[in-house]
Amino acid sequence: MKKHYFILAGLILLGILYPQMFPGYLSVAITLLLYAGWATAWDILGGWAGQVSLGHASFVGLGAYFVAVGTAHHEIAPWWSILMGLVAAAMLAYLWGRLTFKLKGPYFTLSTIAIAEILRLIAINEGWLTGGATGVFIMVLPEPFGLDLFSRQVNYYLALAFAATTVLIVMLISRSKFGYQLRAVREDEDSAMASGINPTTVKLKAFMISGALAALGGGIYAIFLSFIEPHIIFYLLLSVQIALTAIIGGRGTIWGPCVGAFLLVGSGEVFRTTFAEANMLIYGLLIMLVVMFMPRGIVGEPARYLIRRAYAKRAQG
Amino acid sequence: MKKWIAAASVAPWLLSAPAVLADIEVGVINSLSGPFAAFGERYQAGMEVALEEINASGGVKGEPLALAVQDDRSEATSALAAIESLNRQDVPLIMGSYASSITGPMAQLMTRQEIPLIVLGSADNSITKPGSPWVFRAKHNSSIVAESYFDYFDYLRENFDDSLETVAMLYGNGAWPESLAEEGARLAEERGYEIVGDQSYDQGTSDFRPILNRFRSEEPDILYVVAYAEDGVAIARQMREVNLNAKAVAIDTGAALPSFIDQVGDLSEYVATVVSWSKDVQYEGVEDLYERLKEKTGEEPTFYEAEGYLALRVAADALERAESLERSDVRDALAETDLDTPVTHVVFESFDGFQGQNPIRSLVLQIQDGEHVTVFPDDLAAEDVRFPTPEWDER
Numbered sequence: 001m002k003k004h005y006f007i008l009a010g011l012i013l014l015g016i017l018y019p020q021m022f023p024g025y026l027s028v029a030i031t032l033l034l035y036a037g038w039a040t041a042w043d044i045l046g047g048w049a050g051q052v053s054l055g056h057a058s059f060v061g062l063g064a065y066f067v068a069v070g071t072a073h074h075e076i077a078p079w080w081s082i083l084m085g086l087v088a089a090a091m092l093a094y095l096w097g098r099l100t101f102k103l104k105g106p107y108f109t110l111s112t113i114a115i116a117e118i119l120r121l122i123a124i125n126e127g128w129l130t131g132g133a134t135g136v137f138i139m140v141l142p143e144p145f146g147l148d149l150f151s152r153q154v155n156y157y158l159a160l161a162f163a164a165t166t167v168l169i170v171m172l173i174s175r176s177k178f179g180y181q182l183r184a185v186r187e188d189e190d191s192a193m194a195s196g197i198n199p200t201t202v203k204l205k206a207f208m209i210s211g212a213l214a215a216l217g218g219g220i221y222a223i224f225l226s227f228i229e230p231h232i233i234f235y236l237l238l239s240v241q242i243a244l245t246a247i248i249g250g251r252g253t254i255w256g257p258c259v260g261a262f263l264l265v266g267s268g269e270v271f272r273t274t275f276a277e278a279n280m281l282i283y284g285l286l287i288m289l290v291v292m293f294m295p296r297g298i299v300g301e302p303a304r305y306l307i308r309r310a311y312a313k314r315a316q317g
Numbered sequence: 318m319k320k321w322i323a324a325a326s327v328a329p330w331l332l333s334a335p336a337v338l339a340d341i342e343v344g345v346i347n348s349l350s351g352p353f354a355a356f357g358e359r360y361q362a363g364m365e366v367a368l369e370e371i372n373a374s375g376g377v378k379g380e381p382l383a384l385a386v387q388d389d390r391s392e393a394t395s396a397l398a399a400i401e402s403l404n405r406q407d408v409p410l411i412m413g414s415y416a417s418s419i420t421g422p423m424a425q426l427m428t429r430q431e432i433p434l435i436v437l438g439s440a441d442n443s444i445t446k447p448g449s450p451w452v453f454r455a456k457h458n459s460s461i462v463a464e465s466y467f468d469y470f471d472y473l474r475e476n477f478d479d480s481l482e483t484v485a486m487l488y489g490n491g492a493w494p495e496s497l498a499e500e501g502a503r504l505a506e507e508r509g510y511e512i513v514g515d516q517s518y519d520q521g522t523s524d525f526r527p528i529l530n531r532f533r534s535e536e537p538d539i540l541y542v543v544a545y546a547e548d549g550v551a552i553a554r555q556m557r558e559v560n561l562n563a564k565a566v567a568i569d570t571g572a573a574l575p576s577f578i579d580q581v582g583d584l585s586e587y588v589a590t591v592v593s594w595s596k597d598v599q600y601e602g603v604e605d606l607y608e609r610l611k612e613k614t615g616e617e618p619t620f621y622e623a624e625g626y627l628a629l630r631v632a633a634d635a636l637e638r639a640e641s642l643e644r645s646d647v648r649d650a651l652a653e654t655d656l657d658t659p660v661t662h663v664v665f666e667s668f669d670g671f672q673g674q675n676p677i678r679s680l681v682l683q684i685q686d687g688e689h690v691t692v693f694p695d696d697l698a699a700e701d702v703r704f705p706t707p708e709w710d711e712r
Contacts, residue, residue: 024405027397121519124490133495137421137443150429152401225393227421227443229492232393272388272395273402279388280350 004171004254008164015160019153026152030224032265033159034217039245039257040166041213044173046243047251049206050186051101055112057238058119059089059211061230063218065123068136068228077142078149082219089215093207101203104189116239123230135229138222149223158220163258166213170254173209182206186252214242248290250297259298263290340380341642343632344387344403346413346423347437351391353415356621360415360437361386362614363625366606371629377636384629389414393422400426409642410435410635410651412628417441417492424452433635433648435628438621441492442500448672453651455631455663455675456593456624459493463500465591465679466567467508469693470539473565477704478538481564485514485537487528487544487552494543497569501541513537520548525555533561543569546576553581553588557709564705565589575617578687585684587706594623594660595680595691597699602659627660 018029038060046052063085070081100111123130130136141149148154173179184192185199192199222228232238241264249260267286271279294301345364348357368384376382385406387399396419403411410433414420420439427434428449436444436454440462445454457465474481484505488494495517505512513535516528529552532540540563544552549571556566571577572590596607596618606626610618631654636642639650652673656663665673681693685703692702 024401025398027394027401031394031398125517133490134441134443134492134499135418135421137425139447150425225397225422226425227393227418229418229421231491232418268390269395269398272390272398276386276388277349277354279390 007255008167008171012160012164015164016157019156026156028265028269030152030155030159032261033156033163034221034224035242035245035265036258036261037159037163037166037217038214038242039249039261040163040170041210041217042242043210043246043251043253043257044170044182044213045203045206045210046246047253047256048170048173048179048182048186049203050252051203051207052109052243053112053207053210054109054236054239054243055116056210056214056242057234057236058116059092059214060218060221060238060242061119061123061234062089062092063215064222064228064233065130065136065218066215067219067222068138069130071138071141072136073131077144078219078223079144082216085215085219086212089211090208093211094204096211097200097204097207101200101207113236113239116234116236120230120234123234130230133230135227138226141223150226155220155224158223159217162217162220166217167254167258169209169213174254178202178205183252244287246297248287248297250300250303253297253299253303256297256299263298340383341377341636342383342385342406342408343629343636344406344408344411344413345384345437346387346389346396346399346403346411346419348391348415348419349386349388351389353391356415356438357388357391359614359619359621360625360628362618363610363622363627364412364629366609366613366622367626367629367633370609371633377633382633382636389419391416391419393419396423397426400430400432404430404432409433409639409644409647410632412437412632414438417444420444424449427451431648432644433651435632435651437628438624442496442671445674446669446671448674450652450673451648453631453654453665453673453675455627455661455665455677457591457677457679458671458674459496459500460669460671461677461679462569462591463497463504465681465693466501466541466569466589467504467510469567469589469591469681470510470565471508472693472695473702473704477702478564481538482509482511483513483535483537484510484539484541485516485532485535485563486512486541487514487516487518487525487532488542489520489544489548490517491520491545493570494545497543498541501543510539518548520545522548523551525552526559529555529559529561533559536562538564540566542567542571544571546571546574549577550580553577553584557584560709562706562708566706567591572684573682573689574619575689578684578689583712586686586712587683587703589681589683589692590689591679591681592620593677593679594620594627595682595689597691598680599691599697599699600659600661601657606659623660627658627663630658630660631656631663 042056066081066085067078070076096115100108124133181197181202185202189199245260245264246257250256271282275282372381389396412435415438417439424444428451434452440458442459486498488498514532549568567589572588573592578585610622634656635650639646654663654665661677663675680691682689683692690700692698
């Protein structure tokens with residue numbers, strides 16, 4: 001486990017130095033870090049607890065809207081509005097989970113799409129609350145300690161802090177009692193229940209942490225774009241991209257979602273600048289290849305191989 | 318091994334080659350893949366026609382002009398990465414993009430980085446209101462388009478039928494339809510029209526009959542619809558099915574495309590729509606531009622190609638007049654633009670809370686005998702308005 005902490009510390013150090021080394025490539029890095037954070041947050045529910053959600057854009061949207069509307073319409077400083085967004089996301093996850101965790105398998109996934117769609121429609125139609133379909137511009141932000149929150153550098157470090165925090169939380173969860181409960185529920189709910197675990201409570205906790213973290217990233221995303229529209233931010237495609245990033249990287253692994261973000265966002269950017277109109281096609285082919293040949297994800301597949309080899313060795317004595 | 322050494326020695330030369338070929342490069346961020354690619358391609362074609370014209374007449378400051386094009390994949394995050402990439406190439410200005418969800422974040426970032434932006438396709442008011450000293454839009458916005466519709470309704474009221482009074486509004490819940498509806502409602506009240514129906518629908522709806530039936534019972538004089546392509550087609554067809562009649566019918570966006578007439582057929586007659594350019598508008602050089610755009614695309618050109626052409630003409634004009642290719646000089650030159658083109662006249666002004674916005678005269682087209690025909694404003698019209706729209710039973 002220690003090695004994971006060393007890797008994280010090393011990556012954070014690299015991350016801190018990155019803007020000095022590549023000052024002209026910050027937007028891609030911010031996008032990559034946000035996706036790494038969102039996918040890791042998604043994985044707490046989707047990977048560790050085994051409940052596939054295709055509605056995580058609602059948490060991203062909730063966080064983004066709290067920041068954007070808070071700043072643009074109510075003059076609330078973004079650090080307070082992000083906090084409010086976190087609490088709101090956790091509460092939403094609680095209510096949402098209470099309603100839907102009785103459903104199993106694909107039915108839970110379908111219900112997440114439905115609830116995300118409801119939130120999208122609220123954002124579009126309740127103009128008094130959200131600014132409506134035309135979206136919200138963030139024109140002015142306070143400058144804490146003289147920091148310009150709009151600057152790419154500050155956006156970058158916020159995104160880095162977000163991604164690092166999320167990974168750290170997953171590391172802590174993976175070795176905690178809660179982490180083992182999650183895995184027990186994922187593998188077999190009935191057996192978990194037989195050993196005294198309440199699956200609904202465990203899943204609810206996972207959902208609340210996952211949702212709150214996604215909302216945190218959403219708040220940073222709003223500052224990064226400084227203009228949000230409900231159609232884009234509550235979009236099903238964003239939910240799918242978040243889930244896909246974690247799945248491609250490897251569900252239920254600490255580094256899988258980060259590797260997925262690196263591959264999908266990084267290759268997306270390389271293909272965009274190299275292959276012009278064909279970039280989406282090549283991107284699609286890449287995803288297909290990974291899914292076909294590494295169904296457990298890029299990190300998941302070798303991790304499984306290593307674990308099996310370790311067991312085999314132990315069995316041989 | 319020798320091959321590798323040869324390749325390595327040639328590589329830097331190859332990489333620097335494009336910079337030698339093109340002396341002045343302007344940045345373009347356009348949606349060439351993803352959901353907006355169909356529009357992006359049309360803008361691209363228009364820009365290429367303008368580029369050929371500019372270079373044929375000596376380029377800019379005596380140097381050939383070139384486009385540094387970046388695809389935004391129809392996403393804001395990719396557009397922001399593209400800005401950084403073009404910034405590294407030190408382009409004097411950037412043109413882009415189609416959707417407001419992409420152009421909005423672009424305008425914000427480019428204002429902070431002090432790079433001039435010429436808006437390519439986005440018509441959302443919020444891009445130039447309050448705007449910034451670095452953002453310029455030669456095409457229309459939601460206020461200008463809504464005003465064009467109501468100027469047209471006023472014209473009908475004054476010249477044909479002074480009893481025109483009631484309006485029913487139907488619009489999608491996207492950013493553009495909503496903002497056009499909002500402006501429409503404001504103007505209706507201001508100019509003494511009564512709104513008897515006000516209904517938005519979720520984009521992707523295919524059955525409008527319940528709404529249209531409700532409108533029918535209100536007997537509106539004017540039907541004001543804002544809908545994208547497929548929705549517009551469905552609404553036009555279903556109006557006939559439920560026998561909804563109105564003296565004037567306007568369908569924004571959807572009805573402006575040639576495919577609308579192909580798909581709706583005779584039912585599209587009398588429908589009016591506002592655009593920024595049309596092939597029969599009474600500006601100098603329109604026919605020539607129409608032919609060139611048609612040759613480039615191989616199909617009937619629309620206002621999308623014209624807007625792409627317009628953006629690059631504005632860029633080239635500013636670069637030609639700018640004292641240097643420094644961005645602040647280019648921005649100053651853009652602010653002083655006073656340019657006649659076959660698409661429209663361009664000046665950038667501050668008015669009604671807008672900044673860097675061309676107060677463009679939008680055109681009202683009416684579908685007459687299976688063709689889009691410019692009917693308003695009077696001095697730019699190619700044909701007379703056909704009014705009133707006959708009832709379905711009488712057609």
